[in-house]
Structure formats: structure tokens, C-alpha cells
Amino acid sequence: MIRITNTLSGKKEEFIPLEEGRVKMYVCGPTVYNLIHVGNARAAVVFDSFRRYLEYRGYSVTYVQNFTDIDDKIIKTANEEGISTKRLSDRYVAEYFKDACRLGIEPATFHPRTTDFVNEIIDFISVLQKKGFAYSKNGDVYFDVSAFKSYGALSNRKLSDMRSGARVEINDSKDDPLDFVLWKAAKAGEPSWNSPWKSGRPGWHIECSVMSTTLLGDSFDIHAGGNDLIFPHHENERAQSEAWSGKKWVNYWMHNGMISVKKEKMSKSLGNIFNVREALRVYGPNALRMYLLSKHYRSPMEFSSDRMEEAKASYNRIANAMDEIKRKIGDDTKAVEDSFSKEWRARMNEALDDDFNTPQAFSVIFELVKEALLTDDREHLAKIRALFMEWNYFLGFDFEKKNVNADAFVETLVELRNTARVRNDYEQADAIRKKLKELGVEIRDSSNGSHWRWM
Numbered sequence: 001m002i003r004i005t006n007t008l009s010g011k012k013e014e015f016i017p018l019e020e021g022r023v024k025m026y027v028c029g030p031t032v033y034n035l036i037h038v039g040n041a042r043a044a045v046v047f048d049s050f051r052r053y054l055e056y057r058g059y060s061v062t063y064v065q066n067f068t069d070i071d072d073k074i075i076k077t078a079n080e081e082g083i084s085t086k087r088l089s090d091r092y093v094a095e096y097f098k099d100a101c102r103l104g105i106e107p108a109t110f111h112p113r114t115t116d117f118v119n120e121i122i123d124f125i126s127v128l129q130k131k132g133f134a135y136s137k138n139g140d141v142y143f144d145v146s147a148f149k150s151y152g153a154l155s156n157r158k159l160s161d162m163r164s165g166a167r168v169e170i171n172d173s174k175d176d177p178l179d180f181v182l183w184k185a186a187k188a189g190e191p192s193w194n195s196p197w198k199s200g201r202p203g204w205h206i207e208c209s210v211m212s213t214t215l216l217g218d219s220f221d222i223h224a225g226g227n228d229l230i231f232p233h234h235e236n237e238r239a240q241s242e243a244w245s246g247k248k249w250v251n252y253w254m255h256n257g258m259i260s261v262k263k264e265k266m267s268k269s270l271g272n273i274f275n276v277r278e279a280l281r282v283y284g285p286n287a288l289r290m291y292l293l294s295k296h297y298r299s300p301m302e303f304s305s306d307r308m309e310e311a312k313a314s315y316n317r318i319a320n321a322m323d324e325i326k327r328k329i330g331d332d333t334k335a336v337e338d339s340f341s342k343e344w345r346a347r348m349n350e351a352l353d354d355d356f357n358t359p360q361a362f363s364v365i366f367e368l369v370k371e372a373l374l375t376d377d378r379e380h381l382a383k384i385r386a387l388f389m390e391w392n393y394f395l396g397f398d399f400e401k402k403n404v405n406a407d408a409f410v411e412t413l414v415e416l417r418n419t420a421r422v423r424n425d426y427e428q429a430d431a432i433r434k435k436l437k438e439l440g441v442e443i444r445d446s447s448n449g450s451h452w453r454w455m
């Protein structure tokens with residue numbers, strides 16, 4: 001029996017999908033105006049791994065992760081660069097997939113983008129307006145929070161408390177400071193779409209309601225994301241969706257904790273981002289994945305070089321055990337249903353069935369690592385390897401990739417190329433440059449020598 005802590009009830013609940021054997025799941029994805037940071041990667045890796053665990057346990061999972069490809073930050077960055085919002089967001093969607101792929105994140109079943117759903121969003125808002133949950137003012141459309149009775153249930157807040165804490169803007173045309181925007185009339189020079197109101201663009205919250213219900217149906221099993229999204233984003237998504245359909249929208253809400261750097265929440269606005277590209281370059285994908293899964297997904301985590309070194313050492317314990325098995329028995333593997341394998345599988349399932357307790361799962365793995373190092377029995381080792389490989393379906397490590405220091409490796413190649421150039425062997429120098437480019441390294445030659453960077 002799988003149990004999940006449901007933010008809506010605040011309790012650990014038995015997971016029962018709406019349809020037997022099938023799970024429909026939505027995770028809020030990144031706003032694509034920059035490279036993703038380690039905080040974004042936590043939700044992506046944790047829920048990727050959880051989705052794969054559900055698949056491992058026999059469920060067929062439809063997994064949706066969106067890209068927010070229109071919003072204030074995107075418009076601002078595109079203007080600064082003098083390019084269209086489409087060009088900017090296309091670039092960072094592609095960059096997201098590069099990082100996700102290196103991090104071993106499986107593509108979602110669907111990766112919808114807001115601007116592909118504008119017609120559906122307009123229809124959805126029109127229904128809300130017809131049902132009396134939305135009103136338009138000066139071309140903007142707002143959700144009327146007072147019309148939705150259980151507003152605040154997800155974030156466990158009372159309307160009166162929220163109201164006293166809400167910021168009232170001087171030029172606000174909203175009836176209530178808590179009302180939130182569904183459709184924003186365009187300002188001069190902003191990208192816009194025609195609508196029954198003024199031409200404009202969707203507000204942030206509405207996109208997730210529309211993309212999830214379009215792709216997964218009026219009601220689905222799991223909605224996940226970072227706990228910084230509970231209020232107002234998820235509270236608002238829930239209000240819109242249930243007002244629209246008149247049905248319960250999501251059965252289980254899962255939220256991961258934040259990653260802090262020196263106790264500050266990691267976010268782009270704080271300027272303390274450690275982007276994933278950088279972390280991958282320094283520590284490699286396996287150590288980063290290990291780090292992100294090493295704590296329970298609901299707990300807060302600290303990001304520091306010490307924590308990353310610990311994660312790297314933990315991952316290396318597993319990778320070294322795999323190497324040791326290979327040294328002892330070659331590529332033999334034995335997936336069996338005997339009492340030994342059954343017992344270890346049961347222990348792993350017990351850990352992860354309990355609200356996806358990955359730290360507990362790793363303690364099971366480290367016990368098995370010890371067993372692997374203590375025995376020379378071929379059959380025993382082949383069974384242990386089979387279990388590691390089986391579990392790796394949801395852990396998502398790449399055991400083939402060694403944790404060599406990639407930078408030192410690149411430095412060596414760049415030096416070799418420099419020596420080739422000094423002796424005028426341009427053929428060799430070009431061959432090395434080409435090879436490095438294939439590996440994602442760009443070299444620039446200038447009067448003060450060659451500089452390189454990861455692309």
C-alpha cells in the first residue's frame with residue numbers, strides 16, 4: 001500500500017488512483033527565461049523518480065509537466081535582449097531539456113506550453129465568468145475569491161487573515177485584494193492575443209488549470225510542485241478548476257521542500273542561484289541526483305559544497321560496489337524471485353511506499369552494498385547486481401558515467417591542442433576542437449591564449 005502525505009488534508013493517506021492501475025499526475029514546470037537552478041531541479045528529479053517508482057510498482061502513469069512561456073519576466077528578458085518572447089522561451093525550453101537529459105530525468109508524457117493553450121484558456125475563463133466566478137474590469141479579468149467557498153483550504157489559511165496580509169495596490173481595479181488575475185490586458189509593446197475582453201495574455205495561475213484539465217481530465221490523481229507554490233499558485237489553481245467543473249479537481253497534493261543556500265530560500269530573485277549547468281559541470285549528474293534524492297522530499301535542504309561532496313561520496317559507494325561486482329563476476333546478472341531477492345525488494349518497497357522515503361531507500365541500498373563487498377559468491381553477486389539495476393529504474397543513475405573530474409579532463413585536451421598549435425599541427429588542433437565541441441565544450445582563441453567553456 002502506497003501512502004502519500006496530502007497537503008490538502010495535512011495527513012499521510014493511502015494512495016488510491018481514480019482508475020485502477022492508472023495514475024494521472026501534473027507537476028508545475030519552470031518559467032523559461034533562464035537556465036534552471038538546483039531548486040527547480042529538486043521538484044523535477046523528485047517527481048520524476050516518484051513517477052518512475054509508480055511505474056515500477058505496476059501503474060501506467062500519464063505525467064504532465066508544463067513550461068510557462070509567457071509572463072512578465074519573460075517579456076522583460078526578451079526586451080532586454082531585443083528578441084521575441086517566443087525566441088527566448090524556445091531557447092530556454094531547449095536548455096531545460098539539455099539539463100534534464102543530463103540529470104537522467106525522463107521526458108514527461110506531455111510538456112505543454114502556455115502559448116499553445118490560449119484558446120482553451122479563453123474558453124475556460126469565459127465559463128468562469130458565466131458561472132459567476134469571474135468579472136472583467138478595464139479589459140482585465142479577475143477571479144472572485146469570495147464566490148469560491150473553500151478558498152484557503154489547501155494552504156490552510158482563513159480569508160480574513162489573508163485579506164489583512166494582502167497588499168493593496170493604489171491603481172488596483174480588483175473588487176477584493178485577494179482576487180487574482182485570469183486575463184491581463186496588454187500594455188503597449190507586449191505580446192497579446194485577441195479575446196472577448198481586451199487583447200492581452202493569460203495570468204499565471206490559469207494556465208496550469210487549463211493544461212492539466214485538457215490533458216488529464218476534470219479530475220486527476222496527483223498534483224505536485226515546490227511548497228513555495230502552495231499559496232497563492234496552487235490555491236488559485238484549485239479554486240479556478242473546481243469552480244469551472246463543479247467537481248473535486250485533484251485527490252493528492254504533493255509538495256517538496258525548498259533548497260536553501262546559507263539559510264536563504266534559493267530563488268532567482270535572491271541572486272544566490274547555483275544553476276544546474278554549473279552543478280553538473282562541477283559534480284556530475286549522479287552526485288547531483290544523489291543529493292536531490294538523499295533527503296525526504298518534504299524536508300528543507302541546504303545546498304553547499306560540503307553537502308555535495310557528501311552526496312558524491314554516497315553515490316561513489318554504490319558505483320564502487322557495482323565496479324567491484326563487475327571485477328568479480330563480469331557482466332552476469334540474475335533477476336530471480338527467490339527468498340533473498342524477495343526480502344530485499346520488500347524492504348525497498350516498504351521504504352518508498354511510505355510517502356516516498358528515499359533516505360530510507362538509500363539505507364537499504366547501503367546495506368546491500370555491504371553484502372556485495374563481503375561476498376565472492378557468483379550467484380549471490382549476480383542477484384545483488386540485478387536488484388541494483390532493477391531499482392535504478394526509479395533512482396535514475398548512470399552507472400556507465402564515471403565521476404571523473406570533467407574539467408581536469410578538458411584542461412588536458414586543451415593543453416594537448418595548444419601543443420599541437422605550437423608545432424603548427426593545425427589538423428590535430430582542429431580535430432581536438434571538434435571532439436571537444438561534440439562533448440559540449442567551446443574553445444575560443446585570443447591573443448592571451450585559449451579559453452574554454454561548457455556550452
Ligand SMILES: [Zn+2]
Pocket residue numbers: 027028029208233237
Ligand atoms: Zn502550476
